[in-house]
Amino acid sequence: MNLVWYRNDLRVAAHSPLQAALSESSERSSGPRALAVYCLCQGQWDRHQVAPLRRWYVLESVRELGEALARRGIDLHVLEADTFAAVPEVLARFAQEHGVTHLYCNREYPLNEKQRDKAVAERLRGQGVCLQGFDDGVLVPPAALRTGKGTPYTVFGAYKKRWDVWMADHHPVVTPAPPESDHRGNFVGAAVVDRALKSLSVPEALTQQWQSGEEAAWQQLDQFVEQSLEGYRRQRDFPNIAGTSGLSAALSAGTVSVASCYRAASQAMADAGSRDGAACWIGELAWRDFYRQIMAQFPRVSRGQAFRPETDLLQWDQDDERFTAWCEGRTGYPLVDAAMRQLVATGWMHNRLRMVTAMFLSKHLWLDWRRGEAFFMEHLMDGDFAANNGGWQWSASAGTDAVPYFRVFNPVRQSQRFDAQGRFIARWVPELNGLDSKQIHEPWKQPLLAPDYPPPIVPHAGVRERVTTAFKAAKTQFDQAQSMGSAMENNMGNSKKEKA
Numbered sequence: 324m325n326l327v328w329y330r331n332d333l334r335v336a337a338h339s340p341l342q343a344a345l346s347e348s349s350e351r352s353s354g355p356r357a358l359a360v361y362c363l364c365q366g367q368w369d370r371h372q373v374a375p376l377r378r379w380y381v382l383e384s385v386r387e388l389g390e391a392l393a394r395r396g397i398d399l400h401v402l403e404a405d406t407f408a409a410v411p412e413v414l415a416r417f418a419q420e421h422g423v424t425h426l427y428c429n430r431e432y433p434l435n436e437k438q439r440d441k442a443v444a445e446r447l448r449g450q451g452v453c454l455q456g457f458d459d460g461v462l463v464p465p466a467a468l469r470t471g472k473g474t475p476y477t478v479f480g481a482y483k484k485r486w487d488v489w490m491a492d493h494h495p496v497v498t499p500a501p502p503e504s505d506h507r508g509n510f511v512g513a514a515v516v517d518r519a520l521k522s523l524s525v526p527e528a529l530t531q532q533w534q535s536g537e538e539a540a541w542q543q544l545d546q547f548v549e550q551s552l553e554g555y556r557r558q559r560d561f562p563n564i565a566g567t568s569g570l571s572a573a574l575s576a577g578t579v580s581v582a583s584c585y586r587a588a589s590q591a592m593a594d595a596g597s598r599d600g601a602a603c604w605i606g607e608l609a610w611r612d613f614y615r616q617i618m619a620q621f622p623r624v625s626r627g628q629a630f631r632p633e634t635d636l637l638q639w640d641q642d643d644e645r646f647t648a649w650c651e652g653r654t655g656y657p658l659v660d661a662a663m664r665q666l667v668a669t670g671w672m673h674n675r676l677r678m679v680t681a682m683f684l685s686k687h688l689w690l691d692w693r694r695g696e697a698f699f700m701e702h703l704m705d706g707d708f709a710a711n712n713g714g715w716q717w718s719a720s721a722g723t724d725a726v727p728y729f730r731v732f733n734p735v736r737q738s739q740r741f742d743a744q745g746r747f748i749a750r751w752v753p754e755l756n757g758l759d760s761k762q763i764h765e766p767w768k769q770p771l772l773a774p775d776y777p778p779p780i781v782p783h784a785g786v787r788e789r790v791t792t793a794f795k796a797a798k799t800q801f802d803q804a805q806s807m808g809s810a811m812e813n814n815m816g817n818s819k820k821e822k823a
């Protein structure tokens with residue numbers, strides 16, 4: 324029996340493992356076509372700080388997947404394993420009970436997922452099960468592109484050049500969903516999913532704003548390509564305009580495949596009107612691949628370490644009051660506060676604002692970026708380890724290709740530039756509704772018109788100097804430690820030689 328193991332690829336179309344399981348099963352026998360499983364690891368979700376809204380999205384999407392597979396004659400079982408550590412045992416038992424001979428799945432790249440998959444592979448191989456992995460989660464497999472020195476790319480610009488060449492040679496194939504069948508399968512996991520959904524406490528006001536599942540993701544992709552792709556480059560930076568795809572939750576849970584997105588954008592490129600917007604959007608899909616390959620090839624970023632080790636020597640402040648003010652949108656900087664309130668109220672935040680708020684936390688408030696990274700995960704419906712970690716490290720100047728440490732966004736200038744009329748701010752910070760479109764960016768200049776709004780939590784002036792000094796000191800300390808380390812190594816080497 325062939326088994327498809329679903330993870331963050333909750334769809335039936337453009338799904339290589341499902342395709343392979345079905346075609347290889349019909350080659351092998353005329354019996355039941357294939358089975359599918361999803362392992363529900365709620366304890367792991369807790370450890371990975373997965374937002375309740377994201378859990379809702381995933382569970383509802385699993386439910387839709389179960390029904391879509393049943394219409395194709397395939398049973399979807401939902402197996403409960405508290406954490407990843409329990410998965411090998413749970414899967415091995417299932418495989419034995421159902422006579423599984425072949426397991427098909429898409430690879431995942433963060434460290435815990437890789438360790439889980441290694442343990443599963445060892446366990447199932449011991450039972451004689453053949454395993455086959457695919458890379459539908461990315462457009463270019465993580466280890467496919469190497470620099471001239473044979474090392475992974477750590478600078479996006481150079482990576483993107485090679486990525487474009489690869490994509491020109493490997494146009495992704497998007498396989499249609501397998502046809503529906505007269506023989507209906509069973510969604511065996513329905514009760515488990517219902518129970519898990521009931522145990523979630525997500526306000527209906529939050530879930531009502533979103534649609535889960537593959538069908539909704541396709542509709543969203545079509546609508547984006549039709550209505551917004553052409554203007555994407557011009558509009559993507561303005562939070563008050565719905566100028567981006569809003570597909571991040573779908574992409575990270577795999578209700579739509581990145582290959583389908585790429586295909587849709589490339590087709591639109593054939594239309595001269597969409598060329599510029601489509602190329603720009605494809606660039607974002609390349610960023611997504613880039614952070615996945617970083618995660619796959621530099622396990623330290625999965626361990627909470629900075630990509631640039633010298634930045635782990637920075638002495639962050641431990642100010643809980645400042646952190647809470649940031650979380651609750653009470654910093655006194657309107658754009659930052661509007662963004663944080665949008666995140667908590669909707670489970671999503673615009674990309675420009677993710678950069679602004681992340682840089683504000685790490686540079687203005689001088690708080691460890693890992694605290695912000697965790698808070699984002701706890702609230703984002705699209706919470707995605709690689710993209711979130713990459714975005715946070717970039718903003719805090721701790722990561723690959725990071726923004727230089729001396730570059731600090733001025734939150735007022737960002738506000739005047741990207742929300743010039745202050746409409747986004749007015750929507751989320753009603754205390755400022757008495758101010759006009761010019762005043763709204765600097766409410767402290769009109770304290771009588773916004774009496775309920777706090778003054779700036781820290782001044783912007785002086786932040787750049789403080790950050791520059793701290794980064795330079797950390798670099799010096801790091802370099803000294805490195806040279807002491809190599810001097811010690813040399814000395815030890817010499818004394819060993821002397822003894823010999």
Ligand SMILES: Cc1cc2nc3c(=O)[nH]c(=O)nc-3n(C[C@H](O)[C@H](O)[C@H](O)COP(=O)(O)OP(=O)(O)OC[C@H]3O[C@@H](n4cnc5c(N)ncnc54)[C@H](O)[C@@H]3O)c2cc1C
Nearest residue numbers: 567568569570571607611674677681706707710711714715
């Ligand atoms: C601090 C910070 C944290 C972030 N956390 C996440 C996260 O948890 N999950 C997440 O999916 N994205 C994250 N991003 C990247 C980006 O902000 C979101 O992908 C984007 O805002 C989602 O909106 P969209 O789907 O409309 O994007 P679009 O502009 O339509 O882009 C299309 C797709 O490309 C991918 N993408 C776009 N920008 C990036 C990027 N910078 N890095 C990686 N992939 C990208 C996403 O899958 C996105 O859905 C983060 C960025 C920053 C700066």
